[in-house]
Every structure is written in C-alpha cells, then in structure tokens.
Amino acid sequence: MSKKTAYLGLMLALALILSYLERLLPFDFAVPGIKLGLTNIVPLILLYRDGFKYAFGLNIARILLANLLFGNIFALTYALSGGVLSVLAMAISKKTGLFSITGVSMIGGTLHNVGQLAAALIVLRAPALIYYLPLLMVAGLACGLLVGFTTALVLRRLEKAGL
Amino acid sequence: MLKKADIAAAAAILLAAWLIFAFTLPKSKPGNTVLVTVDKQEYGRYPLSEDRTVEIKGIGTNLLVIENGSAYVKSADCPDKICVNHKPISESGEAIVCLPNKVVVEIN
Incomplete structure (x- = not known):
C-alpha cells in the first residue's frame, strides 16, 4: 500500500513536471490554448499498468495542482472537463480491445479538446466557438498520435527494465 | 504498431472534423442570406436561394419578396416608397432601407 502511494506520488510529480514543461514550450501558434499534451503520457501509462481508477485519480489531482501552481483558476473548468472526458474515452476505447495504445491516445487527445471546447461553449455561451x-x-488527433507513440516506447522500456 | 481500428478511428475523427467544418462554414460565408431588421432588432434571416415572400410587420408593413436569388420590396405602407422603387439586391453588403418603417433588408 505505501509502495503504491509512493509510486503514485512519483507519477503525479512527473505529470506536474510535464505540465510545467508544456507551459514553457510555446506551441500555440495557430490557435490559442493548443498544447502538445505531453502530460497525457502519465495517465496513459497508469491506465495500461495500473488501471482506470488510478489514471483517473491522478489526472484529476494533476489538473487541480497544475492549475493552482502555474495555471489560472478560471481555466480549471475547461481543464477538468477536458481531462475527465479524455480519461473516460481512453478507458472505454482500451476496454474494447480494438485499439493499440496509439489509437487510445488519439481518441483521448481528440476528446480532451472536445471536452474543453464544450465547457467553453457552455460557460461563455458563444456559439461562434464551434x-x-x-x-x-x-x-488533438495529431498530438494524441505523438503521445501514443511515445507512451508505447516508454512502456516497452519499462517492461524491458523489469519495472 | 498501429492497428486497423486505430486508422479507422483516426479517419472517423478526421471525417467528423471535416463535416463539422463544412456544416458550420457557410453560416459565416457572406453573400447568401437576407437579413431583415426592424428598428435595429433582428426580424429574420432567410436564405437567398429559396423563393419566398415575407410580410415584415413592425412599425408599418413591408412586403419582401425573395425570388431567383435576389430580394426586393414589392409593396409597403410607407409614404415615400423608396424601398419599393429600389432595385432588387443580391450582392453581399447591398441593402434596402425603409426609413419610415425602420426596416433594413440586408444581404450578407
């Protein structure tokens, strides 16, 4: 139990570092707010190694902390709805057994952005956002593809290292 | 590394994105709708491509006709009939204005 707690703490720290790193990388040249989604590597790893419960919990904790530490509280609604929808979609698509980890990640990336925009539509009531x-x-699809490939590589390395 | 279902999912997402794009775009494209306002309030929006007759009842009454891709005012109860004498409009940005009835018929 304590081992699991330490492990999850470590993963949360890793996810936070990735969140921070992502804020340093200017990637939103075309549309404001677009991010690479590197942070999604961590919940994706947890989803495959530990299960939905852990991936979901970690993602919520990560979003809350990241927004408190170096985000803004107003963006929390969007971040949360994107994060929740994304992890749910990834868990469901993984459960179907049809998709590889890359496919799961692509679906998650797309749904993340859909969730964020849906929240923005509801909060701002600006139909033009559509x-x-x-x-x-x-x-989201393109970033999910990259993240999926990366996570597949990470998982393979972890397995080889016997972790 | 990629399964068939992955590619199918990606294709489905791209298709959905394209459909939403195609579906939402014409609304912002100028030149195909007739916008009617009465005293700055929107009264109605009608596609220029569909023939119809609209009775604009506001301060007075103006009869708007949309026919063969252009719009004109057929009759009105205003005193000066400037709107009725205006040529049919069809290009983006053109407008027929009836000042007494505060009616603006605009193409956008």
Missing part, C-alpha cells in the same frame, strides 16, 4: 472545433479535433 468554428474552432474541427481544428481542435485535428490537433
């Missing part, structure tokens, strides 16, 4: 949706979906 024009961003196709762009955000494609961006």
Whole structure:
C-alpha cells in the first residue's frame, strides 16, 4: 500500500513536471490554448499498468495542482472537463480491445479538446466557438498520435527494465 | 504498431472534423442570406436561394419578396416608397432601407 502511494506520488510529480514543461514550450501558434499534451503520457501509462481508477485519480489531482501552481483558476473548468472526458474515452476505447495504445491516445487527445471546447461553449455561451472545433479535433488527433507513440516506447522500456 | 481500428478511428475523427467544418462554414460565408431588421432588432434571416415572400410587420408593413436569388420590396405602407422603387439586391453588403418603417433588408 505505501509502495503504491509512493509510486503514485512519483507519477503525479512527473505529470506536474510535464505540465510545467508544456507551459514553457510555446506551441500555440495557430490557435490559442493548443498544447502538445505531453502530460497525457502519465495517465496513459497508469491506465495500461495500473488501471482506470488510478489514471483517473491522478489526472484529476494533476489538473487541480497544475492549475493552482502555474495555471489560472478560471481555466480549471475547461481543464477538468477536458481531462475527465479524455480519461473516460481512453478507458472505454482500451476496454474494447480494438485499439493499440496509439489509437487510445488519439481518441483521448481528440476528446480532451472536445471536452474543453464544450465547457467553453457552455460557460461563455458563444456559439461562434464551434468554428474552432474541427481544428481542435485535428490537433488533438495529431498530438494524441505523438503521445501514443511515445507512451508505447516508454512502456516497452519499462517492461524491458523489469519495472 | 498501429492497428486497423486505430486508422479507422483516426479517419472517423478526421471525417467528423471535416463535416463539422463544412456544416458550420457557410453560416459565416457572406453573400447568401437576407437579413431583415426592424428598428435595429433582428426580424429574420432567410436564405437567398429559396423563393419566398415575407410580410415584415413592425412599425408599418413591408412586403419582401425573395425570388431567383435576389430580394426586393414589392409593396409597403410607407409614404415615400423608396424601398419599393429600389432595385432588387443580391450582392453581399447591398441593402434596402425603409426609413419610415425602420426596416433594413440586408444581404450578407
């Protein structure tokens, strides 16, 4: 139990570092707010190694902490709805057994952006935001692809190292 | 590393994105709708491509006709009939204004 706690703490710290790193990288040249989604590597690893419960919990904790530490509290609604939808979608698509980890990640990346935009639509009541949706979906797909490949590599290394 | 289902999912997402794009775009594209306002309030929006007759009842009454891709005011109860004498409009940005009834018929 304490080993698991330490492990999850370590993973949370890793996710926070990745969140921070991502804020340092200017990646939102086309649409404000677009991020690479590197942070998603951690919940994805947890989803495959430890199960949905841990991936979900870690993601919520990570979003709350990251927004408190170096984000802004106003973005929390968007971040949370994106994070929750993304992990749920990844867990479901993993459970179907149809997709590889890359496919699961692509679905998660897309749904993350859909969730964020849905929250923005509800909060701001600005229907014009819907024009961003196709762009955000494609961006989420592309970033999810990269993240999925990376996570597959990480998982393989971890397995080889016997961890 | 990629399974068939992965590619199918990616294709489905791209298709959905494209559909949403195609579906939402025409609304912002100029030149195909007739916007009617009465006293700065939106009264209605009608596609220029569909023939119809609209009775604009506000301060007075103006009869708007949309026909063969252009719009004109057929009759009105205003005193000067400037709107009725205005040529049919079809290009983006063109407008027919009836000042007495505060009616603006605009193409956008």
